[in-house]
Amino acid sequence: MSMARAFLELHELDQLLAQASDPARAARWRKVGYTLAAAPTLVRDRERLAVTLDRRWLGVYERCLGRYGKGLSTVRKRVCLGCRLTLPTSAAPPPGDAHLHVCEGCGRLLLWD
Amino acid sequence: MAIAEIFPVTDTSLDLLELRHRRRETALHQFVQSALEHRALRHPELVESQLARRERLGSTALGRGFAVTGAWSLCVRSPLVLVGVSERGLEWDAEDGAPVHVATCVLTPGECTEDLHVRRVTAVVAALKLQRTRQRLIDRRDLAWLANLLREVPR
Ligand SMILES: [Zn+2]
Numbered sequence: 695m696s697m698a699r700a701f702l703e704l705h706e707l708d709q710l711l712a713q714a715s716d717p718a719r720a721a722r723w724r725k726v727g728y729t730l731a732a733a734p735t736l737v738r739d740r741e742r743l744a745v746t747l748d749r750r751w752l753g754v755y756e757r758c759l760g761r762y763g764k765g766l767s768t769v770r771k772r773v774c775l776g777c778r779l780t781l782p783t784s785a786a787p788p789p790g791d792a793h794l795h796v797c798e799g800c801g802r803l804l805l806w807d
Numbered sequence: 808m809a810i811a812e813i814f815p816v817t818d819t820s821l822d823l824l825e826l827r828h829r830r831r832e833t834a835l836h837q838f839v840q841s842a843l844e845h846r847a848l849r850h851p852e853l854v855e856s857q858l859a860r861r862e863r864l865g866s867t868a869l870g871r872g873f874a875v876t877g878a879w880s881l882c883v884r885s886p887l888v889l890v891g892v893s894e895r896g897l898e899w900d901a902e903d904g905a906p907v908h909v910a911t912c913v914l915t916p917g918e919c920t921e922d923l924h925v926r927r928v929t930a931v932v933a934a935l936k937l938q939r940t941r942q943r944l945i946d947r948r949d950l951a952w953l954a955n956l957l958r959e960v961p962r
Contacts, residue, residue: 706857706880714864726929729865736860768881775918
């Protein structure tokens, strides 16, 4: 599993956990008709995944997660969809490259389309 | 696993499926495979795992044979609503214990706001909340009628 794919999974898990743990978000879902409960097994999934990740990149991700609610952003046509900064052509990874990159604008980890 | 498409796709943001198996996990797999055929996903295995994990926060069955699951995810490339019907019913761990006959999967790209995803799910729940509406869907399998029913779902 590439590191970018692992951070994507972490991001997805964090967003899911926030649906249940953030009172405002959970309340919206309950209004639709769902019963949401804390899921300790999901927290364990997150812990298991996090220990496999590079600590430096995890630090970058978690700082942005704390600051913006998301530690990862997608890139479309060289634009970071997190902060709308147009990234320089040189910032694009070579095709097939699964390495991690950081947005110069917002500092989030980038997921190139 | 084969996906039975009841009607050819006319609207690329909506599809109607026959859910042929009894288990919720199999239905989630069918939804993901269908979304993949619509080219609406990247990393389908992550989406499938996300849908399964969502069920661990609490069943997405809303009672009386109806379930609405979904994902607001960076793995979703384009918005898609998949509606599955099952004559026999699926085990979905519903609070009322009823088997699910109509299950819907609402997929919203992670680049959209969560607010949009909640509004899409809410619109799907509202459109299919009446049992007689769902029964008509099971009886007729009419994609054009379904598309009209779901016309208020924001994109
Ligand atoms: Zn950015």
